[in-house]
Amino acid sequence: MQGRLIYLMGPSGSGKDSLLQAARAPLEAHGCRFARRVITRSAESVGEDALGVSPAEFERLEGEGAFALSWHANGLAYGIPREIDDWLSAGQDVLINGSRGHLEAARQRYPDLLAILLQVDEAVLRQRLLARGRETPEQIEQRLARSRQLQQEEGAGTVILDNSGPLPHTVSRLLHLLDEMRRCA
Ligand SMILES: Nc1ncnc2c1ncn2[C@@H]1O[C@H](COP(=O)(O)OP(=O)(O)O)[C@@H](O)[C@H]1O
């Protein structure tokens, strides 16, 4: 049986990386795989286990068909390696850090993907982004503006996961959600 693509998305600062890191060990124990993203961000500022490449290298990889999914946002290019298709074919679930703006395109390629939207109040988001200190205040405001814009476009078929509270609570809810998904498969 084909594995399921779990497409985690949410505004910048909502906690996607933190959640992926915290849930990784228990989910891997259930056979779930995690895709390592390729990003045109300098290695020093990559806050996740991603491969940083130059824009030219990204384009070359994209031209070679190295990505199952790829998109541009926040002035960066992001790619999900094609190997996720091998994992899915082998029946393994795959969790990826996706983009809200690319969800519809992703659904076209993976019609039965499970979309999970991580949500946090805007005031908390701003606070977390400032505390993280990776982007300039101007870049943070741009990301918050993008979130407001995308919020208006959010459609049905997406499970909302709130991360305004402590991270361990969100991890438990994610594990529960994925257990339910497996039971219903
Ligand atoms: N539930 C939480 N409670 C408090 N701080 C959190 C929580 N989740 C994430 N954070 C913090 O918020 C900031 C943004 O989280 P991050 O995982 O980098 O978000 P994203 O990957 O969605 O941009 C980080 O500094 C992280 O430590």
Ligand SMILES: O=P(O)(O)OC[C@H]1O[C@H](OP(=O)(O)OP(=O)(O)O)[C@H](O)[C@@H]1O
């Ligand atoms: O369409 P959107 O939902 O706005 O997403 C755009 C991009 O931003 C996030 O990446 P990234 O981890 O680089 O940004 P972040 O760390 O600020 O969340 C997300 O994973 C997408 O790759």
